Amino acid sequence: MSAPRRFNRVLIANRGEIALRIQRACRALGLETVAVHSEADAESRHVRQADIALCIGPAPAARSYLDADALLLAARATGASAIHPGYGFLSENADFADAVEAAGLTFIGPTGASIRMMGDKITAKRAMRDAGVPCVPGSDGPLPAEMDAVHALAAQIGFPVIVKASGGGGGRGMRVVWNAEELGEAVTLTAKEAQQAFGNPTLYLERFMQKPRHIEIQVLCDTHGTALWLGARDCSLQRRHQKVLEEAPAPGIPPDIIAEIGERCAEACRRIFYRGAGTFEFLYEDGIFAFIEMNTRVQVEHPITEATTGIDIVAAQLQIAQGEKLAIRQQDVATHGHAIECRINAEDPLSFMPSPGRITRWDLPGGPGVRIDTHVTAGYTVQPYYDSLIGKIIAHGTTRQEAIARLRVALAEMQVEGVSTNIPLHRDVLADPHFQEGGVDIHYLERWLADRTTP
């Protein structure tokens, strides 16, 4: 730390557990924090512990956490010279990243240009293909306007195909087409929806993988040409495209295959001058990886990679933003043991309805290999305005079996009253023989839930 720092005070433009996680990393590096918050989050843990706390607006996110102008003014008013966007909210908003840098502040994340390139699925896929990252067979660009040409393309790719909006993501703006008869209507409808939802009717086409797993590669890149991959995560347990439980490494996939994909991801980062943390998401089926999208931010599930690699990803984000060189090389990155994360949501474990309210009891588990990331304390009120994530339990073990055993003990110890949580769901999933075997596909949880509720 001989060179002068670019910033000493970081504005955390987020809330909940990730805001607290960022604050911890700032503290560990001797950086001051500014917690900007909505009125609804005034009593939140990271707000109370911040060096400077500032309420920037009312509860609705559009007037607080999504208000770019207010965030920039808050940085001015508090003397913060860097902004960490966390995940969600403005974290993948290229215009915001540009505005932060235009204001002379440091955006703790990639450049606006990188975010923009990865935000558009067609340009992202093209960049990945050019860098040798495997992609699912598809149209390799916007769909032609003539329906005959679309039909020819789909026949060439092979049914079933999936029609996707270029501006979409996270499961929105897509439609599966099983045969040629359905194609015309699917294209028309998806284009219309894409126009309405994303303001961009551009579509593309890909082969629809039927039983894939969701495998992702974490990367970390400094501004001196070093790009590292930190292993793989398996996030196949999803409900409505929302991840429920994640693990690292991906069970049953040989390390040399992961290493090959990881190296291609790192190479792609070098080619596009990517900086900071990022994640390449893939579908994986029958030994084939197919790039879906890149997330240009820290992810909810980053702790499982921290557990297996021993690398503090959020601290690394801050150091990279300071202009420092990564202190480790690829050969220093190893995967130790196995880690699993359960996302704890305030929701009904059967209906998945959000369950806001005051938490009256909050007994947390502990023991070897157990990590809890949460902003919640006893007496905390879960607000109805934001997502229902109230914490994450991460268990690390020498083997997957040990991680599962530790997680099951942790979930049994955890006692929450006042709101409903999905802890019972996690307990059931961990007891499921197919999950214990490892390697279930992305539809497994929804099938399992459907079977459970059908008499």
Place this chain on the structure above:
Amino acid sequence: MTATPPLLPDLSTLPNVEEIGQITTWLAEAGLAAMELANGAGGKLRIAVAPAPAQVATPQPAAPIATAPETVTATAPFFGRLALHHPLRQDPFAPVGSTVCKGDTIALLTIDSLQLPVTAPADGTVVEILAQEDALIGYGAPILTIGA
């Protein structure tokens, strides 16, 4: 219902819990308190949403105003450094005991060269100043109280 694609559930059966959840969200967004669904068979479902909490939390606990129930508190419409005086004048905008009319400027919030007026929420007399001159105050922070 024939012209409307399945925005609302088919009322031959009761909506499921998730559908009811979606409907309550729509109701809340539309500012409606309740709705009733009925079908030809005489089935009825009334969905009511609890009124939104008026003020969930104030950034800093306001000074107790227990003895003056008829006062109105002027709160910060944005955040910034509080100026109770006009920067170019000696006298404060609204000292204790002064008479203000709704809409009068009673303070300024400043961020660098940016200045935002804080206006009186009601007619009356200034009873108490609750915030410190030049303090950085957040959205919704109480600034002063006005009595009838």
